Amino acid sequence: MKKIINDPNQVVNEMLEGVVKAHPEYVKRLEGFNVLVRANKPSFPKVALVSGGGSGHEPSHGGFVGEGMLDGAVAGEVFTSPTPDQVFEAVKAVDNGGGVLLVVKNYTGDILNFEMASELAAEEGIKVESVVVNDDVAVENSTWTTGRRGVAGTVLVHKIAGAAAEKGKSLEEVKAIAEKVNANVRSMGMSLTPCTVPAAGKPGFQLADDEMEVGLGIHGEPGTHRAKITSAKEIVSHLMEKILKDIDINSGEEVAVLVNGLGGTPLMELYIVNNEVAEILNEKGIKIYKTIVGNYMTSLEMAGFSISILKLDEELKELLDSKADTPGFKL
Amino acid sequence: MKKIINDPNQVVNEMLEGVVKAHPEYVKRLEGFNVLVRANKPSFPKVALVSGGGSGHEPSHGGFVGEGMLDGAVAGEVFTSPTPDQVFEAVKAVDNGGGVLLVVKNYTGDILNFEMASELAAEEGIKVESVVVNDDVAVENSTWTTGRRGVAGTVLVHKIAGAAAEKGKSLEEVKAIAEKVNANVRSMGMSLTPCTVPAAGKPGFQLADDEMEVGLGIHGEPGTHRAKITSAKEIVSHLMEKILKDIDINSGEEVAVLVNGLGGTPLMELYIVNNEVAEILNEKGIKIYKTIVGNYMTSLEMAGFSISILKLDEELKELLDSKADTPGFKL
């Protein structure tokens, strides 16, 4: 395991300290908790957004705390959902009278821990709603299983629901917008290398020099299948086919594109990927309204990427365009 | 070699296409050249900033084209300085009557190619000045050698000189400010893994599982020495010692910190590094005015980081704070 760390058991703590020291104008830490909240709590009673999950996805989620996105972010151990008491603490800290929306990625652990936190918050009389993001088309959506995972599309939920909250919309409205984003976003990813949870000390899977994992999540877990590495064009065309099979987007309609790096992929390759994504959309007559390229929902040092396509309407476009000012996402 | 690419000989071309397709509101490509310029040329006759160098350092330099930073960026082949005709083309395209400042990193290839381009521009009557960035303290500064390399400090030159140009300062003034930044910034880096130039197909050096390279540049070349991997604390303290030995910063003085990822380092580790950097500066009573953490001057997929410390005065602080709106750097 090659990492620039001190103690594998202190990575989350030291990372959070590093974030606060880097961006004191944006975030502060709730003392004694792995929770980051805005340095300045908004003075009007807006809906507060809280997200979180295991660490290792940086800048998700702490990097998105700030104007126009999140109010609080809860950091679990690496790839491990945070516990309910941590989430509950975040909820109490950010609640401003407008209620709190929890943005949860669809993993059993996240669901269960955030659910218990909601129960605790409800007992204290705080209005809490949840939205579960499940944008990953790699996994079949079936009521018999855990369902699709939440991956990079979550960042778009933060951005757009965060903008709605900032505009003063009600908890019900913000929740409805978050659900609309989730209903209209689809993602799929692949990777060239595994990643290593610091405390585990060894990678989550092994890949030969000419192999890639396709359809994997963001926790170092293996994907839906393994294949020989092919060209960027072929890889992107496979992912885009799966994405566009899962959501109807007609010629002339508009989308936002998120080409997301998993942590170890050079930006050069992400842009080469984007070139292919854009060509496919252009061919289909689908209009690209906005493109975001970079590391937003990562898996530690994993080399690979995901593509997210969000179908837009006027409301989503306006919210996507409005100001976001956070350490990890500025617009 | 594991890369998400099509043809190793087309990576620069396809990357540039991907950048333009992602950010048409920011940049356009000079047809037939590996040059990105602002999508909208400023309407007032400001000084134009042009930088560039080999590719593989993304978002440097094309990602910094936009308001408050660069006017044009020239992309060479991976880790290979661009040729004079490409630089000359960029200069001609961005010149707006205010003259052009070339920001060049101190590598023989970059120096020579940009120098020939200046000669071509001067022949056409364009006012051109150059600033050579050499912030890397890993390499001893001696008049007998090539001198120190230009590394991540270059990004701060872009930011601050770019702000000065945007404010309408003259070519001489912008050049003086760029030189002031260079005189006040020092950097040093290390890496855990090598990187592979696509066309070469194999890494620039080999490292054992417990080894790191210290004091390396940004072109996949080996560093000044090799050592056993130690803790983040020890690594940072070594780099900071070298940096602070090379520049006098007194207790009470203010600095900007840039913790720069080399492309394959998780943001988590960069923040752990920042935590150590901040502790060292705090101990010395040096005030941290602004911190930037992320991938700004990369070496393809290399895992590692560099620290840059820039000593500030009122002028630099004001320029550092002013607006930058580019795909790769927003403020």
Add this chain to the structure above:
Amino acid sequence: MITQAMLIEILENICKTIEENMSYLTELDIAIGDGDHGINMNKGFTAVLNKLPSLQDKDCGVILKTTAMTLISTVGGASGPLYGTAFLKASSVVNGKMEINNTDLLEMFNSAIQGIVSRGHANKGDKTMLDALYPAYDALKEAIDNNNTLKEALQAATEAALGGVEYTKTIKAIRGRASYLGERSIGHQDPGATSSYLMLNAAYNTINKRG
């Protein structure tokens, strides 16, 4: 009959067992999950171990509820809320009691399973901890219904749990993170089923040693 002192001893043993098997559980989770099950569990039970001294004279309900709350606030992941809920439900069966008789034990076990199901919505054969716990419960019930000793009953439960662990190797995961692997999860043993078995085995060993 399990006295509250024996209960504390059992919990101590569970904590030690989880610690000893941390890497093993993590290995299992690396294969079909995200490689943290052993780490998560050990964090939780280390915290429980630290709380046990302060519970020496508490009743069984308090002991189990404290265990539950500790797990909930330290384990994280899917297993934290699930095991936490399980201990919480079990605790409410023996509120205020200083000892647990065999009927209590059966009811506790049943409540624990119901708690896991109502949180996690998993079914038999979904390749989860339930695939160790359901057969264990059935064996425990049969042994107790047949008037076997506590020791015999726990032995039967443990053996059945182990059978359940083996069974998880043959099935496809429907719930939890391993479900994303689909068919590729077959052939691998479920980490949560394994930790359930290990806990039962620790309980049995404690009783067995006491004779």
Add this chain to the structure above:
Amino acid sequence: MITQAMLIEILENICKTIEENMSYLTELDIAIGDGDHGINMNKGFTAVLNKLPSLQDKDCGVILKTTAMTLISTVGGASGPLYGTAFLKASSVVNGKMEINNTDLLEMFNSAIQGIVSRGHANKGDKTMLDALYPAYDALKEAIDNNNTLKEALQAATEAALGGVEYTKTIKAIRGRASYLGERSIGHQDPGATSSYLMLNAAYNTINKRG
């Protein structure tokens, strides 16, 4: 005497030699540089090769100037401007001439070296292409001064260049990217010195084959 037809043949041979040695030059640059010297040079000389047909009836000055400008606009890196300048300076010696006599050759070589020095400011022993070119020039001069044939003179120059290449293994780099390695550059052969030798050798082979 080198006619313009022979000059074109020499350049053709240089292009082929660089192509054949692309990986070799890149390997050398991987060791102490950034691993692109072979790639850069091959890109440049492939472009030159494509231009040669259009130069069939041009004078030596035009042929060499076109070569220079092509290298400048295609090679990049340090070697592009350096070799480009070298060819440019050499071309100006034979402006308008259809053949190159031995005195011209010596002056061309000298101008080329001066061009490299005035661009790159390197000295003898800095571990650069100059460490192949300086001894080659000295040998060429001595041979021509002693009235040796062109073939003999080129052979002497080539052998001296090879000696220079060997010498670069023993010294520390002071200029160029390898200088960052300091002492660690010792033991490695300079890529640019090697490509200089290869070009000279290609020229000698062309003349030698002609007999």
